[in-house]
Amino acid sequence: MNAPVLVEARGLSVAYGPAAPVLSHVDFTLRPGEIVTIVGPNGSGKSTLLRALLGMVPGSAGSVTRAPGLRVGYVPQKLHLDPNLPLSVARFLRLNRRLSGDEIAHLLSRVGAPGLEDRALATLSGGQLQRVMLARALAGNPQLLVLDEPTQGLDQPGTAAFYRLIEDVRREIGCAVLSVSHDLHVVMSASDRVVCLNGHVCCEGTPSVVSNAPEYRALFGLGTGGALALYQHHHDHGADHPDHPHDHETCDHDH
Numbered sequence: 001m002n003a004p005v006l007v008e009a010r011g012l013s014v015a016y017g018p019a020a021p022v023l024s025h026v027d028f029t030l031r032p033g034e035i036v037t038i039v040g041p042n043g044s045g046k047s048t049l050l051r052a053l054l055g056m057v058p059g060s061a062g063s064v065t066r067a068p069g070l071r072v073g074y075v076p077q078k079l080h081l082d083p084n085l086p087l088s089v090a091r092f093l094r095l096n097r098r099l100s101g102d103e104i105a106h107l108l109s110r111v112g113a114p115g116l117e118d119r120a121l122a123t124l125s126g127g128q129l130q131r132v133m134l135a136r137a138l139a140g141n142p143q144l145l146v147l148d149e150p151t152q153g154l155d156q157p158g159t160a161a162f163y164r165l166i167e168d169v170r171r172e173i174g175c176a177v178l179s180v181s182h183d184l185h186v187v188m189s190a191s192d193r194v195v196c197l198n199g200h201v202c203c204e205g206t207p208s209v210v211s212n213a214p215e216y217r218a219l220f221g222l223g224t225g226g227a228l229a230l231y232q233h234h235h236d237h238g239a240d241h242p243d244h245p246h247d248h249e250t251c252d253h254d255h
């Protein structure tokens with residue numbers, strides 16, 4: 001029998017209005033407890049894929065299925081905060097669920113941000129705010145934690161510490177973690193599986209498979225032409241889409 005699946009996309013395409021699809025023919029499977037990270041250039045459809053998997057945007061073709069009753073905790077890319085809004089951390093955490101003072105204290109210490117209950121949200125540092133966002137995502141005891149570039153704006157130690165925290169949380173509550181990230185070093189050390197996206201799945205597999213894949217190296221300019229390569233990645237998504245997902249798909253390049 002197959003292992004249970006939390007979220008699955010088959011042949012998924014997504015278009016915003018009449019424009020060309022942002023995502024084409026994406027196959028994706030996430031199983032319980034996995035840490036999977038989506039990488040890819042700006043505009044390659046990473047956030048769109050997350051949103052489509054969560055049912056926040058409809059697919060134009062293909063299918064998305066989620067385990068019945070799936071509990072998801074979502075940490076968005078950015079929280080747009082009005083600095084004049086006098087919203088405390090505790091009130092923020094209670095916006096969409098009932099939580100006791102003890103539960104809030106426990107959540108905040110769980111994410112390494114103890115004692116912030118009464119602080120105004122707008123006065124927190126970037127790192128503190130991300131931890132509070134993570135606390136909110138964990139409040140519903142998720143089976144799946146979804147993180148959209150959660151460490152944007154954090155320095156390298158802050159980023160590394162945040163991902164260590166995510167690994168601890170995964171170990172503790174056994175949730176799967178699906179994230180979008182540009183922090184390639186961290187991604188490569190902290191993911192079970194990496195999916196490299198550029199409107200379609202260019203390559204996927206374990207970090208070591210992906211970091212050696214020519215598609216990945218071309219996209220991220222590792223020894224193939226520097227950062228410029230990022231913008232010169234052309235692909236022909238036609239012939240070779242196998243029925244079975246495997247570690248390493250090919251796509252054509254023009255450098």
Ligand SMILES: Nc1ncnc2c1ncn2[C@@H]1O[C@H](COP(=O)(O)OP(=O)(O)OP(=O)(O)O)[C@@H](O)[C@H]1O
Nearest residue numbers: 016017022040041042043044045046047048049180
């Ligand atoms: N609501 C929307 N309406 C129309 N177009 C959209 C919408 N959201 C995203 N797009 C377009 O879809 C494409 C993919 O966007 P998406 O945000 O999924 O990419 P991304 O890989 O997450 O990018 P980034 O790394 O810059 O965050 C972009 O061209 C973007 O302009």
